[in-house]
Amino acid sequence: MSFLQLDHVSKHFGGLTVVDGVSLSADKGEFVVFVGPSGCGKSTLLRMIAGLEEISAGDVSIDGRVVTGVAPADRNVSMVFQSYALYPHMSVRENIAFGLKMAKTPKDQIETRIADAARILQIETLLDRKPRQLSGGQRQRVAIGRAIVRNPKLFLFDEPLSNLDAELRTQMRVEIAKLHRELGATMVYVTHDQIEAMTLADRIVVLRAGRVEQIGTPTELYDTPSSIFVAGFIGSPKMNFLAATITGQDSNGLRVGHPAFAGGEIHVRPTTNRPAPVGSAVTVGLRPEHLTLGGADPLLTLTVDFAENLGGATQLYATGPGGAAVVLMVPGRPPVTPGEVLAASLGAGQIHLFDGSGAAL
């Protein structure tokens, strides 16, 4: 049986449904990331696992025990809040010791555990400071220290890095990944940042409007998104979408037409058995990093609007006939000028196809 199990969990606020029948499971030691846009219900779902939010319907189980009606403190979970939620009037040491004191842990054990946590998080020198005397990154470490010192069954992280600057965020991301490896604990992590999701997760749960859109490993979500929403959410820069039409079908797959395609149409092999009748409207998805300039068998004919030099790579913004707006991420610094017409072909990856409802074909 799974270590963490959510069984048709729902949350209603008055007439508003914030989480709608979510079912998922996580194995022991797994790092699961909930990702989705603002208001998709990911934080509410996490708080329901913690017990901080009442569950309107469904059940939550942790380590084989149904905890739906169990008080937060008795669920043996630790949570790191977005705001850190440190006690401002207590020193770092008192902050970390608070939960242990509440559990009436013997003093010598408290000291040992604080020392261990401080060593892991490299905050030994900060133990006697107040939270206001710490930088954002240090506060975050203290918040994590407070979580690990209790040896919980489950760690919950609610957008823990969103208050940090870009550099610190990258650094802390690596540290959280290391911590997960060292502790081997089960972690559930909420973020709206798909890079955090991709780099940290064993499995990602993409949420949209309170429902699970797709669950899978980062690679699965990137390579085979089940919907146009997931395809657009995972990957940076965002996948290019072209509104096209099915023009026919042959042994090479579906023929899809759009004025921007070299020759007016391309062949796409569907990955599902969903129906795709000729004449139906579809969306073609192309990842910017999969497109290359030139090539023997060009896919698109585009006019360059402008180019962004990122140092090691160049991000090209181009338009094509039929209202196509395409971004290309190409290595190096190709000598292109705005207004130049160029051909782009598929270098790696695949062409994604979505039907009128947004589901992958």
Added chain:
Amino acid sequence: MRHVGPGRVVHACGLLLVVVVALFPFYWMVASSLKQQTDLLASPPVWLFTPTLANYADIFADSHVMVAVLNSLLVASCTTALAVLIGTPAAYALARFEFRGKADLWFWFISNRFISPIVLALPVYLLARQVGLLNTRLVLILIDLTFNLPIVIWICTDQFRSIPPDIEQSARLEGADQFNIFWRIYLPLGLPGVAVSAIFAFIFSWNELLYSLVLITSQALKTAPVVATNFMSGYELPWGKIMATGTVIVLPVTIFALIVSRHMVRGLTMGATK
């Protein structure tokens, strides 16, 4: 050098006017307490005079004044302690819990201050007589508590509301029960607000005159403001003594307020900005 515009001059004059209007009665009280009776009654008023401590010597020789100051201290301290003891948990409940009748309860606290105390003087007198509490310090403590508890609850509720709920939730997750959350988190974090409300409770109770006048007739139980008015009896108006007593009553509270004023301003502005 910075240019001083006419707007700033008008502003400064306005402020000066407010300060003069606010402080002049206080100055007049202290100055009068240091004057002899002839200087006091002089018309036009005497601005330059030889100060005397005779009035202070007189009132301190009168044991009633000292007893009254001690009575006031006792009543105000007990009122303040009880108001904080009862008011802070109530404020915590109002700040953080949803329960039936919460809005009505809140309105009741506010409406307590709508009513002019004099309106209730007679009913309170009859009630106190009925239950045998006339001429006790307890009745003053209870009546002061009735008027001061809402102040403590208002200020503390607002203060507790400004404490991020994440902190409470974090404590709950770490196993803290309701009492520990209140005692270890809310009370220390809300201390500026608690201090401000305690100061207000103390000052209001210390200065309370009407109910002390109505409910206490025994000389030994009278509070300081009542004793100050007691000089106004018979055919004589010993202004010097009245003013000296007034100064003795006001001074401790003023000094107390000055010491804690930094705290007070912090408490009053806390929660105004995130």
